[in-house]
Amino acid sequence: MTTTTPSKILIVEDEILAAENIAKHLRKQGYEVSGIVPSGEEAIARSTELRPNLVLMDISLQGSIDGITAADRIGHQLQIPVVYLTAYTDSKTLDRAKSTNPYGYLVKPFKFENLRVSIEVALQKYRDEVVKEQRFAEQLEDSQAELNQLKRLQEEHRSIAEGLSQALKNQEFSLYYQPRVNLRTDRIVSAEALLRWHRPQHGTVLPATFIAISEANGLIDPIGEWVLRAACDQLQAFQESGLKNLSISVNLSGSQLKLPHLHVQVERILQDTQIDPRFIELELTESTLIEDMDWTVKQLHALKSLGVNVAIDDFGTGSSSMLLLHHFPFDTLKLARCFITNIDCSPKDITIASSIISLAHKLDIKVVAEGVETQAERDCLQQLGCDEIQGFLISPPIPAAQFLNQISS
Structure with a gap:
């Protein structure tokens, strides 16, 4: 008591x-x-x-x-x-x-x-x-902590923006490649080129840390152009090493998609590197595609006229996914990872994935499953008729030399 x-x-x-x-x-x-x-x-x-x-x-x-x-x-x-x-x-x-x-x-x-x-x-x-x-003191303390965090983020953003402005000139960027495997042949047929920033005194920085900042500071366009050119240069080197039918996919940002001269830029890079455009795939997210659909349709048709392939990334995560299939000329549909993780244990995800794969094939669209991490997931996707898989089960993103060794073995 x-x-x-x-x-x-x-x-x-x-x-x-x-x-x-x-x-x-x-x-x-x-x-x-x-x-x-x-x-x-x-x-x-x-x-x-x-x-x-x-x-x-x-x-x-x-x-x-x-x-x-x-x-x-x-x-x-x-x-x-x-x-x-x-x-x-x-x-x-x-x-x-x-x-x-x-x-x-x-x-x-x-x-x-x-x-x-x-x-x-x-x-x-x-x-x-x-x-x-x-309570007021606690709220004041929380507000001060949030303010301090905001100041730290602002300082970090400023530092990243300053570093990005010199990164291209200082050759601090590189591309890593994550293999895609054909489920019918069990062979690596493609790779996604993924940007890495080797920032001095900070180590390797992933795109999630700096892409939004580069967009806000007008740096994404030259970076995006560098990525596409570097990927084409590397593809040329891969093909000269005997990988004649290997294709490379490159991500396009919303800012790049708004460039009036984007198709001219892509065409020039293809000509400079002497790459057959059918071995290049340009990936776009749903959020990027729906910003200005009329303009995007024109851009994608202009890019398709060059002979490159177009893919929609993270399909199924947005509210306009089916509408996009109706409007845009996709060659590849990349199933979002949320449908893939533990798909072998989820009848609901199996039904969703099966429906998407069936619909895509009827529209003559290839289906790639992202984020495959287990053999059970791979086997389930193969049974559903998925065309290709990508994920840590095959390989994490790796440098070009390591990718070449892996595909050769």
């Missing part, structure tokens, strides 16, 4: 008999009387020493300061609630007392029942204020 600690009350009253009478009644009602003092100076000193829960303060006191001055210091300096017990009811005294924000004002003579009620109301008001102050 828990016991409640009694509230401690300091009585400030220069009439000793009246003070003793108040103390007697308080003790009967379960309060702890911290002491009785007759002056404002002693009231401040004992409040500082004893830290009572409440001070009952007469206004007319011994000493050089009255109860109002003492209450003001106790309230503001020590944050202890004060209830006045006084015979004064004149406007001047009331105005002075109100300026100290008291927790009560009892006029003598008073009933002890009214004193008890005033004490309880004052204590509860003070507790509520303490709780509010604590």
Whole structure:
């Protein structure tokens, strides 16, 4: 059984008999009387020493300061609630007392029942204020932490933007390649080119960290052009090594898709590298495609006229997936990873994937499953008629030399 600690009350009253009478009644009602003092100076000193829960303060006191001055210091300096017990009811005294924000004002003579009620109301008001102050302090602390985090992010973004502006010139970018395997032949037939930034003093940085910043700072277009050219150069090297039928997929950003001269840029790179366009696949996400559908249709048809293939990435994660199949000339559909993970254990995902694969094949669209990590997932997708798979079961993204060794073996 828990016991409640009694509230401690300091009585400030220069009439000793009246003070003793108040103390007697308080003790009967379960309060702890911290002491009785007759002056404002002693009231401040004992409040500082004893830290009572409440001070009952007469206004007319011994000493050089009255109860109002003492209450003001106790309230503001020590944050202890004060209830006045006084015979004064004149406007001047009331105005002075109100300026100290008291927790009560009892006029003598008073009933002890009214004193008890005033004490309880004052204590509860003070507790509520303490709780509010604590909540405010916590909110302020949380806000400060969020502000500090925002400042750190802003500084990090600024640092990344400054680093990106020099990364191309300093040759800090490279491409890694993640193999795609044909499920009918069990051979690597393609690879997705994935950008890596080897940032000095920071190590290898993944695109998720810097792509949005590069878009916001207008750096994505030259970076995107570099990626496509580097991928074509590497594909040419792969083909010269004997991988005549290998294809490479490259991701396009929304910013690149808005470039009026995008198809001219792609055509120039294909000509410069002497790459057969049917071995290049350009990947776009659903969010990129739906920003301006009329413009996107024109862009994709212009790109398709060059002979390159077009793929929709993360298919099935958006609300407009079926609409996109109707509007855009896709060659490849990449099933989102959310349908692939543990597909062998999910009849619902099997049904969804089977329906998408069947629909895509009827539209003469190849289906690639992303994020395949287990043999069970691979076997299930093969049974569903999926064309190709990509994921850590085959290989993580790896540098070109390592990719060449893997495909050769």
